[in-house]
Amino acid sequence: SAVISQKPSRDICQRGTSLTIQCQVDSQVTMMFWYRQQPGQSLTLIATANQGSEATYESGFVIDKFPISRPNLTFSTLTVSNMSPEDSSIYLCSVEFGQGASYEQYFGPGTRLTVT
Amino acid sequence: AQSVTQPDIHITVSEGASLELRCNYSYGATPYLFWYVQSPGQGLQLLLKYFSGDTLVQGIKGFEAEFKRSQSSFNLRKPSVHWSDAAEYFCAVADTGGFKTIFGAGTRLFVKA
Numbered sequence: 001s002a003v004i005s006q007k008p009s010r011d012i013c014q015r016g017t018s019l020t021i022q023c024q025v026d027s028q029v030t031m032m033f034w035y036r037q038q039p040g041q042s043l044t045l046i047a048t049a050n051q052g053s054e055a056t057y058e059s060g061f062v063i064d065k066f067p068i069s070r071p072n073l074t075f076s077t078l079t080v081s082n083m084s085p086e087d088s089s090i091y092l093c094s095v096e097f098g099q100g101a102s103y104e105q106y107f108g109p110g111t112r113l114t115v116t
Numbered sequence: 117a118q119s120v121t122q123p124d125i126h127i128t129v130s131e132g133a134s135l136e137l138r139c140n141y142s143y144g145a146t147p148y149l150f151w152y153v154q155s156p157g158q159g160l161q162l163l164l165k166y167f168s169g170d171t172l173v174q175g176i177k178g179f180e181a182e183f184k185r186s187q188s189s190f191n192l193r194k195p196s197v198h199w200s201d202a203a204e205y206f207c208a209v210a211d212t213g214g215f216k217t218i219f220g221a222g223t224r225l226f227v228k229a
């Protein structure tokens with residue numbers, strides 16, 4: 001299992017500014033995932049972050065807007081850059097363990113971002 | 117490309133009544149399927165998962181789900197709903213190559229006394 005913490009838990013930001021969200025896991029993991037959950041919507045994968053390499057972004061998401069760092073096997077950050085009200089969402093980090101029947105995916109509590 | 121459809125945006129059931137939440141998927145092979153629950157202000161919690169074998173899967177909190185390949189469905193059931201079950205429920209399918217999980221739109225469950 002894994003315990004994931006995120007900082008901050010919520011923030012209100014002005015448009016045009018940037019916010020960096022931190023994700024800490026209590027065990028070492030190869031891949032970490034960042035998701036966005038817009039108000040009333042489902043989760044959408046932003047990118048996959050491996051330690052020591054650049055993150056892999058999903059269609060519709062770019063590194064300039066959502067730069068990700070992965071300095072070690074237990075930590076990652078997601079920055080939401082040049083924010084606009086459309087970026088108001090919950091941002092969640094996630095990790096996975098195992099394969100097949102032992103596969104588990106765990107999610108952090110999320111960071112609720114409001115852009116004014 | 118894989119996808120997940122949850123046809124019901126919201127469902128209301130009476131406490132003690134049975135529950136079924138629908139989920140249909142599109143995937144080229146046998147998928148890895150999941151149900152998650154998200155309570156207000158809480159993170160996502162895995163209820164159950166299906167990888168192979170027995171098509172009826174038991175999960176936590178008294179939930180179960182049945183994988184029906186012929187219908188491309190993975191419906192979630194509970195025989196008797198409790199008020200604490202009110203939450204958002206997400207069905208998800210994983211890419212067996214990279215475990216990139218795709219989520220359905222979610223079904224919000226309301227429980228009335």
